[in-house]
Each structure stands twice: as structure tokens, then as C-alpha cells.
Amino acid sequence: MNLWEAYEKVDKHLNEKLLTIPPYPCVSGKKVQELLDSLENPDPAWGGLDGEILRMVKNPWQRSYQVEYRFKPTKIFNDFMKIIESATYDLMIGNYICSYLSLVPVVEAILRKWSIDKTNEIESVNKKGDFSIYVFEKNLVKYLNEKNKERHSNIKFQKWISNQIKYFDFMIREVFYLRFNASEDGVKKEFNRNRTLHLLDNIEDTVALRDNNTRIFLLLDIIAELYLSLDEELYVKNTFYAEYEKNIDFNLRWKIYLKNAMESINYTDMTIIQFAFLQQNQKYMSDEQKQKFIEQKELQIQLIKSKR
Structure with a gap:
């Protein structure tokens, strides 16, 4: 089995779960083989390929x-960076409800920005003259x-982008924007924008939310990735010449994310709230445990007061 056959086998399985192989520079032939091994010999303790x-x-x-190297250089993301930063912070501390609900509207907001950016090249309005996500998505994919197809000099990159176009088309057209009855x-x-925003579907389901x-x-x-790939110079600069070791903003952001992700492994204020109050079907935390956390929080409050 060659690289692309392995890639397609892995991706076919992932698409059934509304996932795909991520568009990251770390995805080498070796990484694809590792993902294939996770598919063919899954370790339940680590969640197999999905994990x-x-x-x-x-x-x-x-x-x-x-x-740092995808969202910030992509101008259609610029107006929404505060939301993305906040949602990423929530992701790291395990506040999945806020991270997900924050980002659902961002998808359409970014696509609307893209339609404005390419208004003379990509049709985006319906017969009534209004913006239509369905019209824009169809013409954007085209x-x-x-x-x-113009990337004749780099067949591998052409294939790489082609797979991402297929995933984008599938997710927007057949999943994210499906009407209620479909x-x-x-x-x-x-994973449906309409059900999430209008019905708050699956917000109580911790696995679906994750x-x-x-x-x-x-x-x-x-x-x-798709937007940035249209500008070869900008793409190369932020992929092959990304000096993240020297980038102070990247490293500060990384350490903040890492610190919060590591803390969330144990009990944080967010996970205490989750286990004490939000798990309605099962009693995850006893009153005795709650009392210990009350005492812990009181000590923390007194410590903060003493430093003022």
C-alpha cells in the first residue's frame, strides 16, 4: 500500500466520524503510517484512530x-481572532460548551468575509440578491x-489540497448546514449548525461535545489552509520559514495553552462545576467531596485577599 492509498483508507474511516487527517505540516508519510496502524490495530485505552x-x-x-501561522496571516480570520483566542482558551481548560458555541457562528462569518474578498471572482448571492452559503460554497469549491489544477509543478501538494477541498465540501454541504429535516x-x-444554534442539540452530551x-x-x-494555499508566497513563508522557536508570541501562547491543558487533567474550577452540577444523569461528586472543595476555595479566597 503506497502513501496515498494509506491516506485514503484512513480518511475514509475518519469521514464517517466527520473527521479528516488534519492539514498540519507534521503529517508526513511516517505520520500517515502511524494513523493507519491506529486504524488497523486500535488501542482502546487511547481511543484508536479517532483518539x-x-x-x-x-x-x-x-x-x-x-x-500564529494560519489564522493570523489569513485576513478573512482577522476580525474574529478575539473569539478564536477565547474559544481556544476554553478548549484548554475543558470548557467545551463555550468553546464550541463560540466557534459555530465563526464558520459562516469567515466564509462571508471570503465571499466579500473574492466578490468579483466567486458568485455568492441567490436569485433574490442575498448572500447564500449554499451558492457561495458551491462556487467556492469550483x-x-x-x-x-493549475499546480502542475507540485503533484503531491495538489493531491494534499484536493483532499481538503473534498472534506470542506462534504462538511459544509452535507453536514454542517443541513436543514432540520435532513x-x-x-x-x-x-455536528449541525442549525440544530446547535436553534435547538442547542447535543450540548448535554459530553462525548458529542468533545x-x-x-x-x-x-x-x-x-x-x-485552503485560503492560505491560494497565495504561494504567504503559504511558503508561514510553513517552511516559520521560525516558531524564536517567535515570542507563539511561545507565550503555547505555554499558556499547555499550562491550562495540564491543569485541566486534575480538578479545576470548571471541572468542579461540571462534575458537581452539570452531570445530571450520574452522581460524580459526593457531598463530602463538595465540602472539601468549599474549604479549598475558601483558603484560596483568603490567600488572594491577603495579597491585596
Whole structure:
């Protein structure tokens, strides 16, 4: 099995879970083989292939890289960086509800920005003259495929981008924007913009919420990758000449993310709230445990007061 056959086998499985191989520079032939091994010989303790993708997307180093070398250089993201930064912080501390709900509207906001940016090249309005996500997405995919076909000198990169265009098309057209009556069953019901914003579907389901955070960040990663790939000079600069070791903003962001992610492994204020009050079906925390946390928080409050 060659590289692309392995890639397609892995991706086919991931697409069934509304996932894909992330568009990260670390995805080498070796990494694809590791993902294939996770598919064919899954370790239940680590969540198999799905768990590997989740950890790749949520990795504090990777999230810092995405902000610094994908989102910030991509101008259609610029107006939404405060929301993305806040949502990423929430992701790191385990506040999945806020991170997911913050980012769901960002997808359409970014695509609207893209339609304005390419208003003379990509049709985006319906017969009434209003912006239509369906019209824009259809024409955007056509535009991206045409531009990708022009990359004759780099067949591997052409294939790389082609796979991401397919995932983007699938997610926007067949999943994220499906109308209510078309998204009533299965996994497509979980990751649906209309059900999330109008019904708050799956917000109480911790597993679906965790998976949806992976999906929403992954979808934004794909959009940034596709937009940035249209500018070869900018793409190369932020991929092959990204000096993250010397980038103080990248490193500060990474350490903040890492610190909060490591703290969230144990009890944080957010996880205390989650286990004490939000797990309605099961009693995760006894009154005795709650009392110990009350005493702990009181000591912390007194310590803060003493420093003033």
C-alpha cells in the first residue's frame, strides 16, 4: 500500500466520524503510517484512530501554531481572532460548551468575509440578491478546484489540497448546514449548525461535545489552509520559514495553552462545576467531596485577599 492509498483508507474511516487527517505540516508519510496502524490495530485505552486525531487537533503546541501561522496571516480570520483566542482558551481548560458555541457562528462569518474578498471572482448571492452559503460554497469549491489544477509543478501538494477541498465540501454541504429535516439521524445530527444554534442539540452530551470541538477546530484549520494555499508566497513563508522557536508570541501562547491543558487533567474550577452540577444523569461528586472543595476555595479566597 503506497502513501496515498494509506491516506485514503484512513480518511475514509475518519469521514464517517466527520473527521479528516488534519492539514498540519507534521503529517508526513511516517505520520500517515502511524494513523493507519491506529486504524488497523486500535488501542482502546487511547481511543484508536479517532483518539489520535482528537489529540492532534487539541495539542497545545498545534493550536498555538494554527493561531500564529494560519489564522493570523489569513485576513478573512482577522476580525474574529478575539473569539478564536477565547474559544481556544476554553478548549484548554475543558470548557467545551463555550468553546464550541463560540466557534459555530465563526464558520459562516469567515466564509462571508471570503465571499466579500473574492466578490468579483466567486458568485455568492441567490436569485433574490442575498448572500447564500449554499451558492457561495458551491462556487467556492469550483474555484478552489480550478486553482488547484493549475499546480502542475507540485503533484503531491495538489493531491494534499484536493483532499481538503473534498472534506470542506462534504462538511459544509452535507453536514454542517443541513436543514432540520435532513439532519435528524446519525452522526450528522451531532455536528449541525442549525440544530446547535436553534435547538442547542447535543450540548448535554459530553462525548458529542468533545467530538464537536475537534470537528469545529478542524474545519477552521481546513478553511485557513485552503485560503492560505491560494497565495504561494504567504503559504511558503508561514510553513517552511516559520521560525516558531524564536517567535515570542507563539511561545507565550503555547505555554499558556499547555499550562491550562495540564491543569485541566486534575480538578479545576470548571471541572468542579461540571462534575458537581452539570452531570445530571450520574452522581460524580459526593457531598463530602463538595465540602472539601468549599474549604479549598475558601483558603484560596483568603490567600488572594491577603495579597491585596
